[in-house]
Amino acid sequence: MSLENLLTWAPAGSREASLVRQVNFDRLPVHVAVIMDGNGRWAAQRHLPRVEGHRAGIDSVRDIVETSARLGIEVLTLYAFSVENWKRPPTEVAVLMGLLKRYLRLELENLLVNDIRFQVIGRQDELPADVRRELDVGRERTRDNHGMLFNIALNYGGRAEIVEAARRAIEDGLRPSDLTEQRFGEFLYTAGQPDPDLLIRTSGEMRVSNFLLWQIAYAEIWVTETLWPDFRARHLLEAILDYQKRDRRYGGITQPAVVGH
Numbered sequence: 001m002s003l004e005n006l007l008t009w010a011p012a013g014s015r016e017a018s019l020v021r022q023v024n025f026d027r028l029p030v031h032v033a034v035i036m037d038g039n040g041r042w043a044a045q046r047h048l049p050r051v052e053g054h055r056a057g058i059d060s061v062r063d064i065v066e067t068s069a070r071l072g073i074e075v076l077t078l079y080a081f082s083v084e085n086w087k088r089p090p091t092e093v094a095v096l097m098g099l100l101k102r103y104l105r106l107e108l109e110n111l112l113v114n115d116i117r118f119q120v121i122g123r124q125d126e127l128p129a130d131v132r133r134e135l136d137v138g139r140e141r142t143r144d145n146h147g148m149l150f151n152i153a154l155n156y157g158g159r160a161e162i163v164e165a166a167r168r169a170i171e172d173g174l175r176p177s178d179l180t181e182q183r184f185g186e187f188l189y190t191a192g193q194p195d196p197d198l199l200i201r202t203s204g205e206m207r208v209s210n211f212l213l214w215q216i217a218y219a220e221i222w223v224t225e226t227l228w229p230d231f232r233a234r235h236l237l238e239a240i241l242d243y244q245k246r247d248r249r250y251g252g253i254t255q256p257a258v259v260g261h
């Protein structure tokens with residue numbers, strides 16, 4: 001989307017409009033990954049049951065998915081449910097699964113309109129059959145879209161992903177002498193995708209929580225105190241602007257500015 005169109009979306013004089021004007025669209029993060037955290041605290045602050053925080057978090061999901069696509073982010077990955085989250089009370093797990101199904105059903109048209117391709121990363125065979133069906137529909141219907149790739153990490157664990165990838169590599173007959181980082185990456189859920197450039201975590205926790213452990217090797221991390229249900233386009237824009245100020249060295253050194261010829 002052009003800057004003009006983005007400015008039509010952001011109300012004149014708004015914080016969003018002012019932030020959009022500062023973005024360097026030639027240096028956008030290609031892949032943004034988000035650890036959505038703080039739903040429970042958001043609900044507790046309002047004396048509401050925890051699940052109300054998850055329900056409110058859906059509005060943030062909708063806003064961030066659409067804003068990312070509008071900005072021209074190529075890949076967005078949201079951490080919706082970890083392999084550890086099964087330890088939560090069964091009613092909370094059931095609400096989370098229900099919200100996910102509802103989101104997919106209600107948002108499918110929007111994903112199609114915005115040319116977004118939807119994909120799931122994680123152990124899908126352990127998910128309830130009705131959820132799997134909804135995920136299949138979402139994936140199938142958006143398969144031919146060419147805009148942003150939207151990954152939902154569901155029943156996802158970074159270590160589990162690496163172990164599974166190793167198992168698949170062995171089953172595939174990959175010889176130790178042929179094993180390289182690049183080749184190994186082809187056995188991960190994110191095969192063929194660029195690694196995240198920017199990892200956002202809400203609610204102030206300084207942890208990576210078993211998320212994309214292999215892929216975030218060189219990601220820039222941005223943590224905000226904002227709780228996920230309060231996270232909106234302006235926060236994403238703030239994260240992108242901060243990212244654009246970072247000097248990404250990938251373990252090397254900053255190249256001195258070239259003076260003259």
Ligand code: FPP
Nearest residue numbers: 036037038039040041057058061080100103
């Ligand atoms: C962390 O908050 C959040 C989650 C475990 C779930 C996130 C899920 C959603 C926002 C809804 C479904 C997602 C999609 C993509 C449709 P927490 O409960 O750990 O919060 P706390 O740390 O404050 O207790």
